[in-house]
Amino acid sequence: MIGEGLQSTNQRKHSYVRDHVEVGFFTDPTVCIGCKACEVACKEWNQVPDDGFIWSGNSYDNTGHLGASTWRHVMFLEQDRAKGNQIAGPMSLDQDPFRWVFLSDVCKHCEEAGCLEACPTGSIVRTEVGSVLVQNDVCNGCGYCVVSCPFGVIDRRPEPLPDAGGAFKCTFCYDRQKSGLVPACAKVCPTESIVFGRLDDLRARGAERVQHLQQAGYNDAQLYDPQETSVRGIHAFFLILGEPEAYGLPPKPRVPTIYLKSAWTSAFATAIASIIATLLAFAFFS
Amino acid sequence: MTTNSPSEKRLEELREEAWKDGVVPGKGVDVAGGPIPRKPGYYGQPVVKPPVWTWEIPLYFFVGGLGGMSAVIALPAAIFHHLDLARAAMWVAAIGVVLSPILLILDLGRPHLFINMLRVFKPQSAMSMGAWILTGFGACVVPGLITLELHALHTFTGAMDQFLRIAAGLFIFGSAIFGTLLATYTGVLIGATAIPAWFLHRTLLPIHFGIAGLGSAASLLELLGHQIAPLNAIGFFAAAVELALLVWLTIDKHGTADRAIHEHNSGWLIRIGEILNGPLALILRFFGVVPFAAISFLIGALVSRFGWLAVGRVSGSDPKSVFAAERY
Secondary structure, three states, X not given: OOOOHHHOOOOOOOOHHHHOOOEEEEEOHHHOOOOOHHHXXXXXXXXXXXXXXXXXXXXXXXXXXXXXXXXXXXXXXXXXXXXXXXXXOOOOOOOOOOEEEEEEEEOOOEOOOHHHHHOOOOOEEEOOOOOEEEXXXXXXXXXXXXXXXXXXXXXXXXXXXXXOOOEEXXXXXXXXXXXXXXXXXXHHXXXXXXXXXXXXXXXXXXXXXXXXXXXXXXXXXXXXOOOOOOOOOEOEEEEEEOOHHHHOOOOOOOOHHHHHHHHHHHHHHHHHHHHHHHHHHHHHHO | OOOOOHHHHHHHHHHHHHHHHOOOOEOOEOOOOOOOOOOOOOOOOOOOOOOOOOOHHHHHHHHHHHHHHHHHHHXXXXXXXXXXXXXXXXXXXXXXXXXXXXXXXXXXXXXXXHHHHHOOOOOOOHHHHHHHHHHHHHHHHHHHHHHHXXXXXXXXXXXXXXXXXXXXXXHHHHHHHHHHHHHHHHHHHHHOOOOHHHHOOXXXXXXXXXXXXXXXXXXXXXXXXXXXXXXXXXXXXXXXXXXXXXXXXXXXXXXXXHHHHHOOOHHHXXXXXXXXXXXXXXXXXXXXXXXXXXXXXXXXXXXXXXXXXXXXXXXXXXXXXXXXXXXX
């Protein structure tokens, strides 16, 4: 038996969709072993196509980044910082800290989602459990969600992959959740580095975990859950060691709709000015 | 033992750098996987996704702006009895109405689902508003052109002709309203995104796209043989505004956040475009060589649209820009 076994929220059946309960992922790199089972489970369950293999040379990460055909991505960070109360080994002449951090990245399922706001077809919707879902049969591949995601998650799938042309990202395994099953990545995670559950429970669990880690000497442990920015919090939040930038996470992500007011003001002013200028040109010069 | 020869000096430098930084980058050598990564962010990976759009979109910005603002010119042309100019302007607008959706559909990942653009009406999505503006524009331009032509060709007489004249007037008015929005909304479209070089200039972009469209429409109509004073005045106005925007863009720097515009080669496309439709068009108009001014403006308007997409690609791929842009 692994962890809490069948009692774990990662294994037991639930009725969150029926009960309209907000759910989330809490991903904790301090217990991640970098096995990539989440990546494999995600691809297998969701039948996400093989999008090729590129030898990146970036530690053990040959996945690169989230995209149309990568909905879970295990990051491998190599940093010259100490991990908790780690003591540099006897092989080094002086204290030479080094740590290796694994973090499984995923769509954040924002409270205020840039992709959802931008989608002109209504293909992207909010589900009963608070997740953000792309309806593949509605998406016409305009690409506007791609530049509207503050986390660079969603992308248009290129030819010649199956279902090319549409925008894809993590579905939060909505199909599984509707049947009371746990998302594939959380279900397979052997150390419960990915935890699935009620969002409020997970947030409490995350805060507790940070406190515990800081007591254990992980001074730079913190939660990454931008609730104070216009994104207003994320359903898939993370515990991180050190600064968010190192994980390619924007420290203060903003939903692009906040730029609409100033841009439309400028557009309307120009629109009216153009009509007036043209009328004046004809009135005075003809 | 060291010598003073340049090649030995270079090796000394490399050794210094390796000692100091722990890793040495060089042409043809990817330092990813060095002992400790030194690239910004996560191995230099983009934090936001650069646009997937290709040449169709900047060309649409150009064609849509040109067609839209052409209808804006058709309105006073009709009011002030320049009937031939109004007809030419409505023809340009109509060609814009045909080309714009073709370009937009070509760029879709799934062109056969293009009609889903009209599935919802979504004010918070500039793309949705654009689809509806283009639809409204088409719905005004096509009947506007037909009624105007029937009126101009004296196909009917009496009350019917009067009716056509009024109908044409109303449709041209509608075309002008939708047309001016069609030319300017594209600035909102790219201004309200997560791409730093775009959203930092979200006030400038609608002005630039709108006025570039207005100047392009006047320029094209001049090239079609309508070299009249009002169009020349519009040409002067548009070129002067574009000159002001060039100055604004040059002054309004945001450091690392919009360095794609100011430090990367793609920024030159914008600057070359702005020079062609700003100062150069202005000078040529000043010396009275209107056709050359018109051609300069049209090329500038086209080039700068491609420039803005190119800059967006660079800016979106640059993690440092995304982090730096959070300060603004």
